[in-house]
Amino acid sequence: MAIDRTAERPAPRTRLDQPRAPRPRLLPEYDPEAFGRLSERIARFLGTGRFIVWMTFVIIMWVVWNVSAPEKLRFDQYPFIFLTLMLSLQASYAAPLILLAQNRQADRDRVNLEQDRKQNERSIADTEYLTREIAALRMGLGEVATRDWIRSELQDLVREMEEQRTVFPNGHPYGSDEGDR
Known part of the structure; x- marks a missing residue:
C-alpha cells in the first residue's frame, strides 16, 4: 500500500529574508508629493491678481449672457442659482488645496x-572654542618675552650701566682691585 506524502505536506513557508509581494489594492495609488506640488501650484494661482481678473471676467460674462441673451440660449435664469453652485464648488475645492499648500509650507x-x-x-560652539583658544594664547603670550619687553629690559640695563659709570668712573663698581694684589 503506497502512502501519498504530497497531500500531507504543509504549504511552503514564506522566506523572512525577502519582502512580501505587494498585495492588490482596491483604491488607486497616487504620489502624495506630486499631488502636493499640484496643490501648491493651484494655491499660488488662486492667490494672484490674474485669477481674480479671470474670475471677475467669467462672472461678468456669465451674468451678461444670462441677462441679455435670448430666452432659449440662457442656461442660468435669474437669481443665478447655477452660478452660485459653480462658485461654491470652486470654493469647496480651493479651500482644501490652499490648506494643503499651507501645511506643506509649514513643514518646509x-x-x-x-x-x-x-x-x-x-556657530556658537565654534565661537566658544575660538574664544577659549584666543584666551589661552593671550595667557601664553603673557609668559613669553615679547620684542617690546626685551627692548625695555635692555634699555633699563643700559641706563643702569650708564649710572654706574657716573658713580664709579674707573669702571668697577667696587673700586680698583690693584690694592688687593
Missing part, C-alpha cells in the same frame, strides 16, 4: 528652522 519652514537652529548651535 519647520525643517528650515531646525536646520537653522543646528547651524546656530554649531
Whole structure:
C-alpha cells in the first residue's frame, strides 16, 4: 500500500529574508508629493491678481449672457442659482488645496528652522572654542618675552650701566682691585 506524502505536506513557508509581494489594492495609488506640488501650484494661482481678473471676467460674462441673451440660449435664469453652485464648488475645492499648500509650507519652514537652529548651535560652539583658544594664547603670550619687553629690559640695563659709570668712573663698581694684589 503506497502512502501519498504530497497531500500531507504543509504549504511552503514564506522566506523572512525577502519582502512580501505587494498585495492588490482596491483604491488607486497616487504620489502624495506630486499631488502636493499640484496643490501648491493651484494655491499660488488662486492667490494672484490674474485669477481674480479671470474670475471677475467669467462672472461678468456669465451674468451678461444670462441677462441679455435670448430666452432659449440662457442656461442660468435669474437669481443665478447655477452660478452660485459653480462658485461654491470652486470654493469647496480651493479651500482644501490652499490648506494643503499651507501645511506643506509649514513643514518646509519647520525643517528650515531646525536646520537653522543646528547651524546656530554649531556657530556658537565654534565661537566658544575660538574664544577659549584666543584666551589661552593671550595667557601664553603673557609668559613669553615679547620684542617690546626685551627692548625695555635692555634699555633699563643700559641706563643702569650708564649710572654706574657716573658713580664709579674707573669702571668697577667696587673700586680698583690693584690694592688687593
